[in-house]
Amino acid sequence: MKTATLLRTSLPQFHGMAALYRLDPPLQGHAHVVVSALEAPHHDPEAGGTSMHAETYIYGADADGVLADPAALPGSTAGTLDHRVVLLGAGYEATA
Structure with a gap:
């Protein structure tokens, strides 16, 4: 079984829930990733301008939570703020 073990939730360099x-x-x-979930503005002409939408991304990081690469990893998903959902999408079960 692939596991994602939560190490830290206090990552002040990120907006939203990281x-x-x-x-x-x-x-x-x-071996380490930061999962970042937030509501972001999205240009939506049909909604009359800008609307907010949920997005949760997985980024490669070091053991201190510093990003190794700004490219999002597989499992990153728009439409959710749930870390478990994106980790499952990447094939990992989140554990405490």
């Missing part, structure tokens, strides 16, 4: 996880096995070479 947490550091240790992955076993690593995802694309990343």
